[in-house]
Amino acid sequence: MTTAAPQNDVEAAQAAPPGAARAVLDHARSYWAEVRSGEVGALPAVAGIIALCVFFGLSKPVFLSVGNLANLFGQGAAVACIAMGLVFVLILGEIDLSAGFASGVCASVMAVILTDWGLAWPLAIGAALATGVAIGLVLGTLVVKLGIPSFVVTLAAFLAFQGIVLMILGEGSNISINDETVKALAGGNLERWQGWALLVVTVAAYGAIQIQRWRRRIARSLVHEPLAVVLARVGALAALLTATVFLLNLERSANPQIISLTGVPVVVVILGGMFAIWTFVLHRTRFGRHLYAVGGNPEAAVRAGVNVDRVRIAAFVICSGMAAVGGVVAASRAASVDPNTGGSNVLLLSVGAAVIGGASLFGGKGTVRAALLGGAVVAIINNGMGLMGLSAGVRFGVTGAVLLLAAGVDAMSRGRGKLFGRH
Amino acid sequence: MLLELTGISKRFGPVEVLSDVDLAIDAGEVCALVGDNGAGKSTLVKCVAGIHDIDGGEIAVDGEVRTITGPRDAAALGIEVVYQDLALCDNLDVVENLFLGREKRRGIVLDDDAMEQLAAETLSSLAVRTIRNLRQPVASLSGGQRQTVAIAKAVLWNSRLVILDEPTAALGVAQTRQVLELIRRLADQGLAVLYISHNLNDVFAVADRIAALYLGRMAAVLDAADTTQSQVVELITSGRSGQLGLTDQNTDLNGARS
Numbered sequence: 040m041t042t043a044a045p046q047n048d049v050e051a052a053q054a055a056p057p058g059a060a061r062a063v064l065d066h067a068r069s070y071w072a073e074v075r076s077g078e079v080g081a082l083p084a085v086a087g088i089i090a091l092c093v094f095f096g097l098s099k100p101v102f103l104s105v106g107n108l109a110n111l112f113g114q115g116a117a118v119a120c121i122a123m124g125l126v127f128v129l130i131l132g133e134i135d136l137s138a139g140f141a142s143g144v145c146a147s148v149m150a151v152i153l154t155d156w157g158l159a160w161p162l163a164i165g166a167a168l169a170t171g172v173a174i175g176l177v178l179g180t181l182v183v184k185l186g187i188p189s190f191v192v193t194l195a196a197f198l199a200f201q202g203i204v205l206m207i208l209g210e211g212s213n214i215s216i217n218d219e220t221v222k223a224l225a226g227g228n229l230e231r232w233q234g235w236a237l238l239v240v241t242v243a244a245y246g247a248i249q250i251q252r253w254r255r256r257i258a259r260s261l262v263h264e265p266l267a268v269v270l271a272r273v274g275a276l277a278a279l280l281t282a283t284v285f286l287l288n289l290e291r292s293a294n295p296q297i298i299s300l301t302g303v304p305v306v307v308v309i310l311g312g313m314f315a316i317w318t319f320v321l322h323r324t325r326f327g328r329h330l331y332a333v334g335g336n337p338e339a340a341v342r343a344g345v346n347v348d349r350v351r352i353a354a355f356v357i358c359s360g361m362a363a364v365g366g367v368v369a370a371s372r373a374a375s376v377d378p379n380t381g382g383s384n385v386l387l388l389s390v391g392a393a394v395i396g397g398a399s400l401f402g403g404k405g406t407v408r409a410a411l412l413g414g415a416v417v418a419i420i421n422n423g424m425g426l427m428g429l430s431a432g433v434r435f436g437v438t439g440a441v442l443l444l445a446a447g448v449d450a451m452s453r454g455r456g457k458l459f460g461r462h
Numbered sequence: 463m464l465l466e467l468t469g470i471s472k473r474f475g476p477v478e479v480l481s482d483v484d485l486a487i488d489a490g491e492v493c494a495l496v497g498d499n500g501a502g503k504s505t506l507v508k509c510v511a512g513i514h515d516i517d518g519g520e521i522a523v524d525g526e527v528r529t530i531t532g533p534r535d536a537a538a539l540g541i542e543v544v545y546q547d548l549a550l551c552d553n554l555d556v557v558e559n560l561f562l563g564r565e566k567r568r569g570i571v572l573d574d575d576a577m578e579q580l581a582a583e584t585l586s587s588l589a590v591r592t593i594r595n596l597r598q599p600v601a602s603l604s605g606g607q608r609q610t611v612a613i614a615k616a617v618l619w620n621s622r623l624v625i626l627d628e629p630t631a632a633l634g635v636a637q638t639r640q641v642l643e644l645i646r647r648l649a650d651q652g653l654a655v656l657y658i659s660h661n662l663n664d665v666f667a668v669a670d671r672i673a674a675l676y677l678g679r680m681a682a683v684l685d686a687a688d689t690t691q692s693q694v695v696e697l698i699t700s701g702r703s704g705q706l707g708l709t710d711q712n713t714d715l716n717g718a719r720s
Contacts, residue, residue: 252575259579262597323571328554332562335551342549343563344534403553 062265083448084396084412087441088419095423102423106291109304113225115418116306117142117369118385122392122410123317124361127354129393130334132402133182133189135358137174139386140200142366143376145170147207149367150214150376153221160220164367171363172356174200179355183348189355197386205378213377216370224309225372228302234284237308242280246273306368310411313364317357317407330354335403365389384435391438392417395445416441463525464489464654465510465541465623470519472505479505483519483680485673489622492645492655494665494686497675498698503658506675507625510656511543512536540622544629548612552601556593557581559600560615584618585610588647592640606637613644623654630664642668662691676701681708 095102121138128135135141149167152158178196182189208214216222229237249269256263284303292300321327329350332340340347362381369385370376394400395416396409420441424434463486472480480502487493497503508514510521512530520527523539530536536543550559557578566573566580581596593607600608609629616624626645630638645668649655659665665672666686674681674697681697684706696703 255575259575261575261578261582262595325565325567325570325572328558328562328565328572331553332551332558335553336549338547339549339551339559339562342533342545345563403551 063267066264066268081397081406081408081412083445084409084416087395087416088412091416091419091423095419095426099423099426102426104291105286105289106293106300107422107426109228109287109291109300111415111418111422112304112307112310113372114422115414116225116310117365117372117381118388118392118417119310119411119414120313120365120368121362121385121389122396122414123313123407124358124365125389125393126398126405126407126410127317127321127330128189128358129390129398129400130330130402130405131351131354132334132400133351133354134193134390134400135178135189135355135362136193136386137178137196137200138193138358138362138365138389139381140197140204141171141174141359141381142362142369142385143204143378143381144174144200144207144366145363146366146370146376146380147204147214149221150216150370151207153216153218154214160218163218164221167367168360168363171360171366174362175356175359176352178359179352182355183351201378201382204380204382208376208378213375215375217374221367221371222374223305223371225304225306225368226374227305228287228300229305229308231288231302234288234303237303238277238280238284241311242273242277245276249273306372309364309368313361314407314411317361321407326350326353331403384438387442388417388438389414391442391445394449395441397449399449400446401449413445463487464523465656466520466522466525467506467510468520468522470506470509470521471517472502472509472514473517478678480509480678483675483678485680485683487623487654487656489654490649490652491670492649492657492668493683494669494672495656495658495675496660496662496665496672496694496698500677501675501698502678503675504627507543507627507656507658510536510541510625537619537621540620541625542616542619542621542623543625544609544612544616544627546627546629546631548608550600550608550612550615553599555599556596556603556611559611560584560618562615564619580618581614584614587651588614588617588644590614590644604637605633606640609633609637609641610644613641613648617648617653621653623656624648625656625658627658628660629657630659630661638664662694665694666691674698674707676708679708682706 092103101107121142125135125138145167148170149163152163152166153160174196178189178192181187181192249272253263253266253269287303287307288301290299290301292298321330329340329345330353332343332345333347333350337347340350365385366381369380373380392413393405393410394413396406396411396413398405398409398413417438420438421434424437465485465487467483467485470480470483470485471478483502483506485493485495485506495503495506505514509516510530512532512535515531521530522528523541528535528539530539530541533543551562554562557574560581561577566576578596585593585596590610592610593603600611603611613624613626613629629645630641633641642664645655645657649670657665657669669686671683672686672689672694673683674694676697679701681701682703684693693703693706697707701708
């Protein structure tokens with residue numbers, strides 16, 4: 040097997056540029072064919088982000104300010120974390136409606152341990168994460184072992200968790216968080232040099248993995264991408280991250296004399312870390328492979344010897360666990376926990392983020408990247424419309440419309456897939 | 463003999479679905495299993511595959527009597543079944559489907575490249591040229607290509623007996639021919655193939671021997687070369703054809719029982 044392109048069509052050989060350029064062109068062509076056959080992937084979300092940035096940038100120039108860029112990460116982080124967890128459940132074709140209030144329960148647990156009991160932050164955060172895992176274990180077991188539809192189980196949990204938050208906090212009260220470490224999770228910034236160091240490490244790691252994979256495929260004489268495409272991908276990531284770190288390292292305080300505000304927000308590191316871990320789990324481990332298989336065709340997974348029950352329960356555990364992470368981040372940002380933490384529209388925005396990014400409500404499809412990109416869209420809409428001074432009512436309406444649009448794209452790409460012989 | 467069934471019986475409650483069925487399959491041959499709906503073809507296959515327990519008789523592999531109590535037992539003996547409703551995941555690609563449940567890993571990381579290479583080797587050893595891109599989702603494949611993947615999945619594991627349940631039922635003419643050629647190649651490579659079909663043209667195109675079930679009993683096992691289609695049709699519909707098949711006494715007994 041070689042990379043060399045078609046032997047059969049003479050005209051193409053004459054018209055097409057030679058060598059590497061041709062290989063790149065072939066690659067682009069096969070990508071386009073994929074898109075046309077319904078594999079739109081991250082395309083709509085990326086296009087949406089660009090369009091929204093242009094629109095809000097033109098109507099409110101402050102939207103494109105460095106300060107607002109840093110803001111966006113903080114505003115979107117909790118929803119993005121919950122959405123990353125939801126992707127695992129969505130891949131199964133299930134849903135977790137309780138993820139929002141699960142994050143509230145976990146945040147309350149943390150706040151009580153931290154403020155009321157006065158214990159150290161590692162204990163408090165550990166307890167919050169453990170609570171999330173325990174919640175997922177219970178939900179998953181109810182869905183999988185008793186066969187109750189996840190919609191119903193998590194709807195019941197949605198109601199119950201609101202009550203649990205009230206009980207933990209005491210009616211109507213809120214608990215403020217004074218621990219500096221916890222507050223720094225969503226509010227703190229890295230030193231300038233730390234941002235650059237992180238950038239170098241990230242790009243080097245990504246580049247090394249990409250090149251190593253490319254070389255391994257050549258060694259096994261498998262079909263591989265042209266080197267130019269691999270390098271372009273690494274270069275694109277480097278350029279994007281460099282621009283981000285550069286901008287975030289600029290002074291963004293209104294009064295730099297009084298207080299200086301620079302550096303990459305800590306929450307960016309949290310999001311990046313979660314993204315890397317879960318992407319690895321989803322695409323490079325046996326569990327991830329089995330998760331997709333169960334979402335695509337449970338019967339086939341059973342016959343292939345996959346422990347379907349365990350995979351499904353694990354997905355719920357990951358979902359609630361990530362809800363706990365989201366809860367910790369939200370509590371850190373607000374520096375307090377109240378009965379509405381993780382409530383109101385948090386869950387719906389999270390589901391919306393995952394679907395806008397390209398996860399399918401029909402199961403079998405979805406990536407962690409989708410949750411991040413969708414989370415960005417949701418955060419940008421809320422942030423931009425807030426800057427424009429539009430009422431909460433309008434914001435809800437527009438977010439709803441975008442979610443509907445995304446679900447429409449999802450349904451249509453399935454339809455288009457059918458047209459091309461997919462089932 | 464690779465697989466030897468002796469006196470297999472199976473009942474579901476009061477209904478005797480298989481009674482005293484004998485069948486032997488050797489490596490390197492395609493044995494077709496024919497019979498009308500309800501003759502017991504699928505039940506017989508499921509007994510061999512370990513999905514049903516047998517109520518009587520013996521299953522011997524390589525001359526040794528074995529108890530098969532589950533699909534894993536069957537797989538351990540080198541018996542793989544390709545079911546009619548192909549057990550493939552549409553959202554996974556060809557390689558991922560081939561290795562589903564038996565993924566190769568380095569440490570905890572999936573070794574996708576090794577799997578892809580092995581998949582390519584397996585497909586080329588089966589002379590499959592219809593699947594060009596191993597990284598396309600199975601959903602985008604045609605019926606014949608999907609069947610090919612399902613069969614390749616069964617032979618990937620050093621299996622020795624491949625059982626195919628109606629592999630060409632939903633395929634067009636050209637695709638059916640491809641799958642039949644593939645079945646023939648499996649046998650030529652030394653595997654035993656048990657091929658279940660309703661279509662006698664396909665059966666005669668590929669089978670070395672033909673086993674006809676009639677109402678849960680083995681009417682006859684014949685060399686395909688010495689048999690005509692009309693004989694097989696008679697065996698399927700009435701359990702006998704001239705001197706072949708069940709004796710009158712047997713058919714009467716059967717009539718009395720049902």
